[in-house]
Structure formats: C-alpha cells, structure tokens
Amino acid sequence: MIADTGDSLTSSFFARPVLTVARDLLGTVLVTASGARVRIVETEAYGGTDDPASHAGRGPTRRSEVMFGPPGFAYVYLVYGVHHCLNLVTGPAGDPSAVLIRAAEPLAGVAPRPDTPAHRLCAGPGLLCRSLGIDLNLNGAPVAADLPGAGALRLLAGGEPGPVVASGRIGIRRATRRQWRFTMAGNPGLSR
DNA sequence: GAACCGATTGCCT
DNA sequence: GGCAATCGGTTCG
Numbered sequence: 001m002i003a004d005t006g007d008s009l010t011s012s013f014f015a016r017p018v019l020t021v022a023r024d025l026l027g028t029v030l031v032t033a034s035g036a037r038v039r040i041v042e043t044e045a046y047g048g049t050d051d052p053a054s055h056a057g058r059g060p061t062r063r064s065e066v067m068f069g070p071p072g073f074a075y076v077y078l079v080y081g082v083h084h085c086l087n088l089v090t091g092p093a094g095d096p097s098a099v100l101i102r103a104a105e106p107l108a109g110v111a112p113r114p115d116t117p118a119h120r121l122c123a124g125p126g127l128l129c130r131s132l133g134i135d136l137n138l139n140g141a142p143v144a145a146d147l148p149g150a151g152a153l154r155l156l157a158g159g160e161p162g163p164v165v166a167s168g169r170i171g172i173r174r175a176t177r178r179q180w181r182f183t184m185a186g187n188p189g190l191s192r
Numbered sequence: 193g194a195a196c197c198g199a200t201t202g203c204c205t
Numbered sequence: 206g207g208c209a210a211t212c213g214g215t216t217c218g
Contacts, residue, residue: 046199053199055214063213081211083200100199126200171199191200 008145009155014071018045018090018097023182025088025099027161029107031154032132036109038122039158040101041187044169045180046087047097053174056096067096072144074153076129076136083126084135088143088155102181104128105189124191 009028014021022045030038046054047067055064055077066075067089075087075098087098104122110131113121122128129135134153142150163185168176170191183190 044199055199058215061214077199078212080198080200081213085199087199102199124200130201169199173198 007156009143009157010146011070011072011144013155014088014090014144015092016090018048018099019180021045021088021090022099022180023164023166025101025155026164026182026184027158029156029158030101030104030132031156032109032134033152034109034133036132037107038104038110038128038132039107040104041184041189042101042103042191043182044100044102045097045182046100048091048095051175051178053169053172053176054096060096064096066140067098069093069140072142072147074138074141074143076134076139078136079126084129085125086129086134086138100125101128103183103187103189103191105187106131119188123189 022043025040025043028040030040047056051057056067060068063077066073070093071090073089075089076084079085086101089098091097102125105119106121110121121131138152141152143153161184165183165185166179167181169181
C-alpha cells in the first residue's frame with residue numbers, strides 16, 4: 001500500500017515569495033526518513049532581490065548553488081565549521097532565496113538528551129539538525145512531495161500556528177533591520 | 193596563499 | 206559575558 005502523502009507540501013507551496021513561505025511554514029510538521037516529527041516554530045527568510053546577509057548575496061558558490069535552483073529542495077550548510085543549518089529553497093528557479101528553519105518543537109521520534117528539556121532539543125538551527133540527524137548528505141535533497149526522489153525529508157501541512165511575530169533576523173550583522181524572522185508568539189521552543 | 197569572518201553552540205570564568 | 210571548535214568563503218598581499 002502506498003503511503004498517503006495527501007497532506008505533504010508540494011512545489012507550488014515553495015514556489016511563492018520567500019517571506020510568504022517563511023511565514024506559512026510555521027505550524028507545518030517536518031518528517032525525517034527515520035520517522036521523527038517536529039513542528040516548526042521559528043523561521044528566517046534569506047535571499048530575494050538584494051540581501052547582503054544571504055549566502056547568495058554575491059553570486060553562486062559551490063556551497064550556495066542549491067539556492068539558485070528550483071524551489072522545494074533542501075539547502076544544508078556548515079556554520080562555524082561545526083553545526084549544520086537546514087534551509088528550504090523558495091521562489092522560481094534563478095531566484096536565490098531560501099527559508100532557514102531555526103527552531104521546532106518535537107512531536108515524536110526525537111531522541112532525548114540528558115539535562116535537556118524535550119522542548120529545547122530543536123531550539124536553534126544547529127540543535128535542530130543535530131537532533132534530526134540532518135547533515136550535508138541532505139544538501140540538494142528534494143523535499144516537495146511532487147519532486148522525483150522526495151522522501152528523506154517531508155513537510156506536512158499544519159494547523160493554525162496561532163499569533164505570529166515578525167522581528168529582525170538574529171545571529172547576523174548585516175541587514176538586521178529587515179523583519180524577516182517569524183516566530184510563534186511565546187513558544188517555549190524558540191531559539192535564544 | 194594567509195588572515196579574517198561567519199545564518200552556532202556549549203563550556204569557562 | 207568571554208571564548209573555543211573548525212571549515213568554506215572572501216579579502217588582501
């Protein structure tokens with residue numbers, strides 16, 4: 001029997017403007033190949049027409065080339081040589097934009113850790129990737145359900161996210177005034 | 193080719 | 206609050 005993917009997000013969801021996708025990803029459920037499920041509670045938008053804080057800001061590199069491709073694919077990179085960050089490519093092909101998944105709240109299948117409350121296991125982009133086993137192997141992987149080979153990562157449509165707050169992006173030095181960070185108000189799983 | 197910086201986190205004082 | 210870990214990209218010589 002074929003798995004029911006009727007609630008899975010497809011390319012048309014990701015093909016929209018990056019700010020719209022970043023906002024609408026709140027409340028959706030990320031599912032890994034191992035069956036872990038987390039609800040996204042914090043995102044940030046990067047790229048678009050002119051974003052000096054984006055990896056794509058000065059043309060494609062070997063690292064950022066996925067951002068320049070079609071929507072619905074994962075862009076995973078290494079920060080500070082230590083942690084991985086998960087992004088989802090948005091907009092039409094050629095528009096180098098993506099949404100950074102900054103935090104989520106575990107629903108099922110996330111391994112506990114000593115001295116870490118469950119709701120903090122994915123409370124940051126690096127923590128989220130570590131808890132879900134996401135690394136460079138998933139860079140360029142198809143996420144939208146209609147793409148060939150999709151399945152290593154899936155997104156399920158979520159319920160109402162509740163009140164959403166737009167604020168300045170964090171952890172960067174450039175273009176911090178843009179209100180491109182989206183959070184579920186008051187959620188305990190937000191990054192610090 | 194060397195020096196510096198970065199979409200982070202955890203451990204130190 | 207400071208800082209190390211550690212790698213890719215950018216900048217400068």
